[in-house]
Amino acid sequence: MSELLERVDALQNVISKLVHRYQKLQRQNEVLITENEQLKHEQKDLKILLENWEAKYSTLKTANAMLGSNEYKRETKLKINTMMRELDACITQLAD
DSSP states (O other), X not given: OHHHHHHHHHHHHHHHHHHHHHHHHHHHHHHHHHHHHHHHHHHXXXXXXXXXXXXXXXXXXXXXXXXXXXXXXXXXXXXXXXXXXXXXXXXXXXXX
8 A cells, every 4th residue: 555655656746847847848938939029029120120221222322323433323324224114104004
C-alpha cells in the first residue's frame, strides 16, 4: 500500500511540475506574442518612413536634374516623357 502511495505522490509531483512548467511557458508565449505585435507595428512604421524618404529622394533627384545637374538628367527626361505620354493618353480619352 505504501508503494502505491509513493507512486501517487510521485505522479502528483510530476503533474505539479508539468502544470507549473506549462503556466511558465504560457506566460512566455504571451510576452512573445506582445513583442511580435510591437515589432510588426514598428516594421510597418519603418516601411512607411522608408517609402516617404524614397519619394523625397526621387523628388530631389528630379529637382537636381532640372537645376542643371547632369547626374540625373537622363532619368528626368525619361520621367518627363512618361508623363507626357500619360497626359496624351488622358487627352485622347477625353476627346473620344
